[in-house]
Amino acid sequence: MKRFLVVVxxxxxxxxxGQVERxxxxxxxxxxxxxxxxxxxYDWEDGGGFQTLLNDGYRCNNTIIDxxxxxxxxxxxxxxxxxxxxFHGIAGNSYSINGKTVSSVQDDTEKAVGGNEQSRGKSPRNxxxxxxxxxxxxxxxxxxxxxxxxxxxxxxxxxxxxxxTGAYWFDSNSxxxxxxxxxxxxxxxxxxxxxxxxxxxxxxDIYNLPVGTTLTFALAEQALINERLGxxxxxxxxxxxxxxxxxxxxxxxxxxxKLDSIYWQLDKxxxxxxxxxxxxxxxxxxxxxxxxxxxxxxxxxxxxxxHLPNGAxxxxxxxxxANEVLKARFGVDRLIMKDHGFTFYLNHHAIDxxxxxxxxxxxxxxxxxxxxxxxxxxVEVADLDNSPMPSIVKERIKLGYYPGRSGDIYVIHRTGxxxxxxxxxxxNHGTWSQSDSHIPLIFMGxxxxxxxxxxxxxxxxxxxxxxxxxxxxxxxxxxxxPIFE
Numbered sequence: 001m002k003r004f005l006v007v008v009x010x011x012x013x014x015x016x017x018g019q020v021e022r023x024x025x026x027x028x029x030x031x032x033x034x035x036x037x038x039x040x041x042y043d044w045e046d047g048g049g050f051q052t053l054l055n056d057g058y059r060c061n062n063t064i065i066d067x068x069x070x071x072x073x074x075x076x077x078x079x080x081x082x083x084x085x086x087f088h089g090i091a092g093n094s095y096s097i098n099g100k101t102v103s104s105v106q107d108d109t110e111k112a113v114g115g116n117e118q119s120r121g122k123s124p125r126n127x128x129x130x131x132x133x134x135x136x137x138x139x140x141x142x143x144x145x146x147x148x149x150x151x152x153x154x155x156x157x158x159x160x161x162x163x164x165t166g167a168y169w170f171d172s173n174s175x176x177x178x179x180x181x182x183x184x185x186x187x188x189x190x191x192x193x194x195x196x197x198x199x200x201x202x203x204x205d206i207y208n209l210p211v212g213t214t215l216t217f218a219l220a221e222q223a224l225i226n227e228r229l230g231x232x233x234x235x236x237x238x239x240x241x242x243x244x245x246x247x248x249x250x251x252x253x254x255x256x257x258k259l260d261s262i263y264w265q266l267d268k269x270x271x272x273x274x275x276x277x278x279x280x281x282x283x284x285x286x287x288x289x290x291x292x293x294x295x296x297x298x299x300x301x302x303x304x305x306x307h308l309p310n311g312a313x314x315x316x317x318x319x320x321x322a323n324e325v326l327k328a329r330f331g332v333d334r335l336i337m338k339d340h341g342f343t344f345y346l347n348h349h350a351i352d353x354x355x356x357x358x359x360x361x362x363x364x365x366x367x368x369x370x371x372x373x374x375x376x377x378x379v380e381v382a383d384l385d386n387s388p389m390p391s392i393v394k395e396r397i398k399l400g401y402y403p404g405r406s407g408d409i410y411v412i413h414r415t416g417x418x419x420x421x422x423x424x425x426x427x428n429h430g431t432w433s434q435s436d437s438h439i440p441l442i443f444m445g446x447x448x449x450x451x452x453x454x455x456x457x458x459x460x461x462x463x464x465x466x467x468x469x470x471x472x473x474x475x476x477x478x479x480x481x482p483i484f485e
Contacts, residue, residue: 022470023446025230025286026132026237027277028159030079031266032072032152032246033429034292035254036061036438042263049270053290057444059452060483065294065437065459067400068410069341069430073104074400075293075459076158076241080131082463082478084399088129090158091405096338096345102126105157107182114178114187114195115171122153122169123182124162129477132463133161133237139472143234147223148241151212155241155293165227168219170243175202177219190226194219208251208258210265212244217269221276230281235470241293242266249427253299256425287446287469291462292439296427297418311417312424313374315339318411322368326361330354335361336409341419341430343407344369359383362408369411377412384410396432453485 039059044050065075067084069092077090085091090104110121130138133146148160148167156169164183168191171178176195179187195202198215206212220240223229229236245262252258270290277286303310319339326335332354337347344365351358362380369378379387381401384394389412397410418428429436439459447469460480467474468482 020471021447022235023285023287024235025277025281026136026235026466026470027286027288028080028132028237028239028466029270029288029290030076030155030159030239030241031290031292031440032155032241032243033249033294033296033427034245034440035295035435036063036292036440038263039440039442041255042260042267044267047271048267049272049274050267052271052274053442053444056450057290057442058448058450058485060441060443060457061452061454063291063439063441063457063459063461065439066396068396068412068432069343069400070294070432070436071341071430072152072246072293073154073158076155077104077127077129077131078459079291079293079462080133080159080161080239081127081129081475082131082460082467082480083129083475084460084479085402085406086399087477087479088127089402089405090127091400091402092340092343093154094340095343095405096340096407097405099337099345099349101338101340103154105154107180110180110182112171112178113180113184114176114191115174118173119171119178121180121182122157123180124157124160124167125182127158127162130475131159131161132466132475133159133239134163135467135472135475136235136237136470137161137163139470140234143232144236145227145229145232145234146237146239147227147229148239149216149220149223150241151206151216151243151247152241155243156239159239159241160237166223168223170202170206170215175199177202188226190222191219194222207244207247209244209248210262212247213242213262213265213269216240216242216244217273221273224276224280230286246296249296251426253302253425254296254427284446287443287448287466289441289443289462289466291441291459294429295434295436295438296429297416297431297433297435299425299427300418300422301425303416309416311374311414312420312422313372313413313417314421315341315344315411315419318369318372318375319344322365325368326364329364330356330361332356336365340407342411342413344409344411345407346409358408365409369409374414374417375411376414379410379412381406381408381410393432451485453483457483
């Protein structure tokens with residue numbers, strides 16, 4: 001209640017001064033692969049970060065991702081741009097362009113800054129839409145500053161947009177935080193010093209241990225201090241993504257002892273960071289939101305042990321088997337050129353060279369892929385409207401499809417089935433199901449009244465809400481609606 005009263009008084013003071021009402025700082029926190037129910041299945045400590053958010057924040061308890069695939073790069077891009085892959089172009093963590101596999105932030109025109117000879121340059125150029133940070137930069141006559149921090153490159157780069165002061169991610173080759181020439185030609189001294197001070201921790205297994213979370217927030221705190229975020233005349237932004245929650249979940253599964261230890265550490269780091277914001281920026285002077293890029297399924301062994309529906313499907317094996325059948329029918333090898341998760345790419349060069357009909361090949365491939373018990377539908381995206389698939393799933397495929405990057409065929413699993421092997425104990429994601437698409441969303445701080453709603457909200461509403469609160473134009477591809485509560 002004390003926190004809420006300070007926020008109200010700060011808002012009244014701004015109105016009295018006749019100023020445009022904006023906070024000093026916007027903080028966007030993304031917890032990678034955090035299921036919505038984790039907010040309530042963990043017994044958070046009093047005074048911890050999550051309990052503070054639950055007590056003092058506004059909870060949107062029915063926030064859904066309305067596209068597929070529900071993966072990291074698409075999620076981070078969608079949260080901050082207020083739109084989906086159909087409009088921002090980040091069709092997956094990786095996808096194919098003219099037969100070449102590229103990562104979501106791959107940029108061969110840039111070089112790594114920091115790191116070593118094996119480190120690679122990255123940039124946000126594959127993101128074709130603006131996001132919150134870009135719109136804030138435009139609205140403040142280019143005075144706003146943004147910094148993105150994460151272990152994963154895509155989780156630091158995509159949220160911070162095209163115009164940040166900097167974006168920093170962990171480079172496994174050099175065991176250090178780096179950036180690229182898109183942002184600067186020399187690693188800032190404060191980042192280089194951070195790498196030196198934390199060398200021992202950086203060389204540990206930060207992807208599967210709590211130390212990865214600690215390092216992420218420690219670097220974010222250094223960014224806050226050294227870039228003087230929230231101290232200038234314009235509203236600044238800081239984006240933080242907690243990546244090891246996803247990496248550990250993939251390796252050990254939901255609610256494994258290792259994953260639990262990371263969430264308990266995250267609770268402590270959130271509490272500390274909120275206290276830093278209170279002291280440095282001031283209560284009522286910052287707007288914070290916490291969400292996830294996607295959820296995650298429970299591993300097959302856990303579901304099987306408790307007699308719950310489950311299953312697994314290996315996309316690579318399915319592609320190979322389908323290609324054998326297609327070769328026997330059409331006399332051409334590798335008519336399905338490659339796959340990325342749930343999407344399959346036809347070999348258009350081979351199809352054209354052999355004088356085959358693309359639609360006929362695609363339909364034959366779909367029939368073969370759909371024979372697996374684990375697959376509910378396999379559809380040619382170009383023929384999607386003619387499929388008997390429910391419209392809600394069709395719409396999610398459409399919103400996740402970007403021409404020239406997405407595949408020709410999309411596979412929808414039977415509910416409860418995940419990518420991988422049946423014996424694989426780790427969590428996975430990517431489907432339309434509640435496990436993967438239902439995410440946490442909490443706003444706290446500037447102009448936020450504590451409370452909650454269970455009405456349907458969408459991942460794309462986050463950017464729309466933040467921009468509406470700041471009285472700035474929404475990102476240019478935004479399809480979300482401000483959460484009026």
